[in-house]
Amino acid sequence: MKTLDTITVTPETVVGEVAKLVTSGWRMITMSCVDLSPEQFEVLYHFDKELAETHLRLTFPKGMAIPSVTPTLFMAVLVENEIKDHFGVCFDGLPLDFDGKLYLEEEVKATPFCKYSTGTKQ
């Protein structure tokens, strides 16, 4: 079975790990959110450097806000807003917060990409 080599991070360490990678010359490509179960989300942070890849994996309970990496890396701003739109994940300290309305209209209250349970925008 094909698996992705990842570095596991926690909400407490994710910003520091991202900062460490950026300082070492890694470039963030994007982030991916996965609805793992009725209780958990997973966010993957994808980086590359001279065509090599590395990935951070953050698993956290639904309903928990995770730290935004945008203050460290501005390119994450739209990705974090996209994840908030689609999954309802909240990011603490997101400097440009579209409040779940980057793609979706204000009247859309559900989070359409949640698979196991429909989240509600906070």
Next chain:
Amino acid sequence: MARTIIPFGPQHPVLPEPIHLKLVVEDEIVKEALPQLGYVHRGLEKLTEIRDFNQMIQIVERVCGICSKIHAMCFCQGVEEMMGIEVPERAKFLRVIWSELHRIHSHLLWLGLYADAFGFESVFMQFWRIREKIMDINEATAGNRVIVSVNVVGGTRADLSPEQCNWILQELDWVEKETKRLQAVMLDDYTVKKRTVGVGVLTREQAYALGAAGPTLRGSGVAQDMRQFKYAAFDKIDFAPVTAPDGDCYSRGKVRFLETLQSVDLVRQAISRMPQGEIATKFKGNPEGELVTRVEQPRGELLYYLKGNGTKFLERVRIRTPTFANIPPLLAMLPGCELADVPVIALSIDPCISCTER
């Protein structure tokens, strides 16, 4: 000086795609730009819950009308890697041929729109006239001008006969000759340079840090192109990324112009080195595991994150398109520019909002 907010898009004479920017201006100078998306949001990734991995090929082809085939190739590559399917050599070359044809017609389309944006309508018509040849090739070889649906998991579903290959080579000779006739206009013309040189500058450091992709990244001097990964048959084709050093609109235009000619050469190489043989491998089973796969679209790096659970429905399909990556760099290019330059700068990233909003 009082600040004014001017809405730019989603409907604007120079915009082929519904991007919306809120421009904060002082007099005629842009101070800040904020994007607003959502005009064509479709949520195609969600369809993986009700479409199996074979049906998803047709879904991802519709993420973008301009590079439909490249989306499908990226998706199929990921599924093939997950399932351990060895794709026949001939199919890998066929994928390169149709990918590079896509790049040529995408760049020609953009060069025309770009010329139109700075008021050079005759050049717009010339580039689109040349592009028609590529659309004819797509239609004759794949059955459709825009949605080139040739990829299947395990290879391709269409082949090219020796007669078709010869015809493509003849048509590409004409495309190359006609494109080169426009080189002096696009790269040396006084008016074009006045509208593009030094406009919308993105430094090498900004491009890298802000996650720019494709010609937007290479136009700032960073030699990064996913074709260096040697996916499909690129390990058997001579390739080096095209770059330009200055990071302005002129550099991004120059990269795309030269890449058009480079892609003609890549198709020639692929046709001349393509072996005989099968075009698809039969397989059984369902994808299981997770991976990231990347290819180079005309607009830049395309990333697919795929997660399979051993059933025919993938657990997650995540698509990161190049325009989505190029919006933060666009926001960095705009402050300090004149309002009249905004259309040219916005077009210089070759925005595809259909891709961006998926």
